Amino acid sequence: LSRIGDELYLEPTESGLSLRAVNSSRSAFAAFLFAPLFFQLYEPGSAGPDTELFRCKVHMKSFLGVFRSLPSLEKSVGKCLILLKPRASRLVLQLHCKHGVTKTHNLAFQECERLQAVFDTQRCASRLCAPARLLAEAVVHFPPTLAEVTLGTGTGGRISLRNYVEDEAEPSKTMVTELWLAEDEFQSVAVAPGSHITFCLKEFRGLLSFAEAANLPLTIHFDEPGRPVIFTLDDTVLEVHLVLATLSDLDSSSQCPSTNGVSHLPAPPDDFGDDLESYMAAMETSEGCSEGPPSPTFPLRTPQPAKSKPQQQQQEEEEEEGAVPGTPPHKKFRSLFFGSVMTPGRPGPATTQEVLAEDSDGES
Amino acid sequence: MRFRAKIVDLACLNHFSRIINTIVKLAKTCILRLTVCKLYFILSDKVANGGASMWCELSQGNFFDEFQMEGVAAEHNEIYLEFVPENLWRALKTAQSAKAVKIKLTNKHCPCLRVAVELPSLSSSSRIVTHDIPVGVIPRRMWNDFREPSMPDFDVSIYLPVLKTMKSVVERMKNLSNFIVIEANLSGEMNLKIETDLVSVTTHFKDLGNPPWASEDGCQSSGQGRDLESMAEACIDIKKLQQLLAGQQVNPTKALCNIVHKRIVHFILLHEEVSLQYFIPAIA
Numbered sequence: 001l002s003r004i005g006d007e008l009y010l011e012p013t014e015s016g017l018s019l020r021a022v023n024s025s026r027s028a029f030a031a032f033l034f035a036p037l038f039f040q041l042y043e044p045g046s047a048g049p050d051t052e053l054f055r056c057k058v059h060m061k062s063f064l065g066v067f068r069s070l071p072s073l074e075k076s077v078g079k080c081l082i083l084l085k086p087r088a089s090r091l092v093l094q095l096h097c098k099h100g101v102t103k104t105h106n107l108a109f110q111e112c113e114r115l116q117a118v119f120d121t122q123r124c125a126s127r128l129c130a131p132a133r134l135l136a137e138a139v140v141h142f143p144p145t146l147a148e149v150t151l152g153t154g155t156g157g158r159i160s161l162r163n164y165v166e167d168e169a170e171p172s173k174t175m176v177t178e179l180w181l182a183e184d185e186f187q188s189v190a191v192a193p194g195s196h197i198t199f200c201l202k203e204f205r206g207l208l209s210f211a212e213a214a215n216l217p218l219t220i221h222f223d224e225p226g227r228p229v230i231f232t233l234d235d236t237v238l239e240v241h242l243v244l245a246t247l248s249d250l251d252s253s254s255q256c257p258s259t260n261g262v263s264h265l266p267a268p269p270d271d272f273g274d275d276l277e278s279y280m281a282a283m284e285t286s287e288g289c290s291e292g293p294p295s296p297t298f299p300l301r302t303p304q305p306a307k308s309k310p311q312q313q314q315q316e317e318e319e320e321e322g323a324v325p326g327t328p329p330h331k332k333f334r335s336l337f338f339g340s341v342m343t344p345g346r347p348g349p350a351t352t353q354e355v356l357a358e359d360s361d362g363e364s
Numbered sequence: 365m366r367f368r369a370k371i372v373d374l375a376c377l378n379h380f381s382r383i384i385n386t387i388v389k390l391a392k393t394c395i396l397r398l399t400v401c402k403l404y405f406i407l408s409d410k411v412a413n414g415g416a417s418m419w420c421e422l423s424q425g426n427f428f429d430e431f432q433m434e435g436v437a438a439e440h441n442e443i444y445l446e447f448v449p450e451n452l453w454r455a456l457k458t459a460q461s462a463k464a465v466k467i468k469l470t471n472k473h474c475p476c477l478r479v480a481v482e483l484p485s486l487s488s489s490s491r492i493v494t495h496d497i498p499v500g501v502i503p504r505r506m507w508n509d510f511r512e513p514s515m516p517d518f519d520v521s522i523y524l525p526v527l528k529t530m531k532s533v534v535e536r537m538k539n540l541s542n543f544i545v546i547e548a549n550l551s552g553e554m555n556l557k558i559e560t561d562l563v564s565v566t567t568h569f570k571d572l573g574n575p576p577w578a579s580e581d582g583c584q585s586s587g588q589g590r591d592l593e594s595m596a597e598a599c600i601d602i603k604k605l606q607q608l609l610a611g612q613q614v615n616p617t618k619a620l621c622n623i624v625h626k627r628i629v630h631f632i633l634l635h636e637e638v639s640l641q642y643f644i645p646a647i648a
Contacts, residue, residue: 140458141458141493143454172473172474172498173498174498175448175451175454175455175495175496175497175498176495176496177455177493177494177495177496178493178494178495178496179491179492179493179494180491180492180493181485181491182485182487182488182489182491183487184487184488184489185485185486185487185491
């Protein structure tokens with residue numbers, strides 16, 4: 001979560017504790033939902049008729065600082081208590097360690113609106129499920145500083161990953177790396193042929209290393225370029241969602257998705273004896289498809305007329321200057337839509353944002 | 365103009381990658397010269413390179429299982445390409461468990477070296493990663509810029525100390541000064557010196573040995589007449605020296621340097637299958 005945003009949102013719900021983060025350009029959102037069974041004790045508090053369950057956000061760095069050194073924590077900490085004290089304005093993290101030592105950290109928090117990206121995995125035309133290791137092995141071929149990567153589907157059910165070259169970069173100076181994965185390397189493949197999406201690698205790598213450590217398969221839900229891509233991890237006690245904006249592709253929106261103009265190079269043939277040659281010969285003769293998705297040079301515009309900036313009062317819109325390329329520039333990526341979920345009758349910040357796409361995702 | 369090559373042996377691939385890694389440390393862009401038998405990595409001594417130049421030569425047969433090239437013309441059966449070594453290194457870095465690596469010169473939208481790596485996978489078919497490395501084709505009229513540099517008329521030639529030791533000494537000196545003086549004599553003694561306003565540090569090496577260059581036409585000045593104790597020295601950019609030493613991951617079979625007093629230092633590093641020459645000019 002720290003790879004995504006600087007603030008950690010804590011939202012206790014009836015179905016578990018949800019930890020969330022969003023990046024400053026609103027193009028990446030992640031939520032980890034820990035079921036009550038994950039904890040030894042879970043008391044979300046009680047929501048009265050007039051109040052919701054309390055939620056807050058804290059500085060990511062403060063929170064992480066409590067858990068700084070995992071190896072030594074594992075050796076010395078018996079249990080950890082997390083307590084929200086709304087009246088004292090403190091989030092208490094208490095580590096009960098060996099030898100009777102108790103470390104209590106009191107973190108200041110801010111109240112906040114519900115942070116929820118609007119997305120729906122059911123509406124995604126394509127879905128891939130793969131062991132985390134496969135994706136980690138795929139991503140290793142790209143340089144650590146690479147900002148964006150394009151995931152595409154080729155013929156024969158093959159999946160490709162390719163580094164995205166920005167329009168501003170000179171094509172004759174930039175190295176292009178492309179990787180093909182066979183369908184049977186995935187646990188399941190249900191994709192619309194000839195589809196592709198481009199998203200930021202940095203946040204994805206963060207989720208990938210978590211998935212690898214937890215040894216969980218990763219599911220990728222995606223749709224047309226411009227619609228968010230959703231990565232999910234599922235476990236008996238944990239549900240993870242990572243939602244990333246994808247590069248919008250005006251040129252391809254005018255073509256039907258099945259035409260060749262959008263697809264990548266012809267997939268390599270099945271037998272690999274000596275026919276890297278014919279594959280490469282085929283690559284040489286295929287026309288015009290190898291430059292990846294047509295690069296749009298249009299100002300950011302979303303088809304739905306709603307404002308794409310959430311009116312969340314507590315959020316500060318800070319531009320990340322000079323950040324590692326993980327936050328796609330405003331002009332290229334669409335912001336995710338954030339619904340401002342207001343309970344009726346509650347006096348709150350004067351937000352009048354119209355939520356066009358309801359949050360119909362299964363998450364509570 | 366065609367070029368196509370293939371490596372299947374992992375040890376060869378590893379060795380080739382290490383050579384590229386060395387080149388990466390010495391040059392941001394350099395020239396790849398391909399002939400029927402050899403590959404050369406060349407950095408010419410333009411001002412842009414800080415005056416340093418490099419000549420690295422290897423026999424293709426020691427690395428490639430297949431190697432076919434056709435030069436620009438029958439009488440000039442060579443290809444000169446300008447490229448960024450780091451791209452090639454990145455492509456090879458993650459190929460260390462590959463079943464095969466194929467390199468091919470292609471020209472779809474612009475000239476590229478296409479590196480296709482066939483990786484083992486759990487599925488029935490292999491995983492293929494392709495890297496398109498953009499290259500610039502050097503026209504024949506410019507080939508003269510990239511000829512092999514001639515051996516300078518040196519004053520002293522001496523074997524280098526163990527590179528690892530030399531590297532750690534130079535790395536520490538690099539923190540103190542931007543320039544380093546290398547001096548050596550024909551009695552196997554070498555000193556590395558730095559001097560600033562605050563501090564001067566000298567490291568002495570002895571019993572290094574001097575290579576026995578046979579005098580040809582008596583024109584080698586390191587032959588008769590030179591006082592064995594007299595030091596020849598050159599003050600050079602310490603970063604260049606450090607980069608050269610940092611790129612050496614394996615101890616060379618032979619490592620020596622030729623010093624032209626106050627003019628240039630010429631390093632020669634010989635491995636079994638590759639030779640590297642690096643020239644660092646002296647700072648005036």
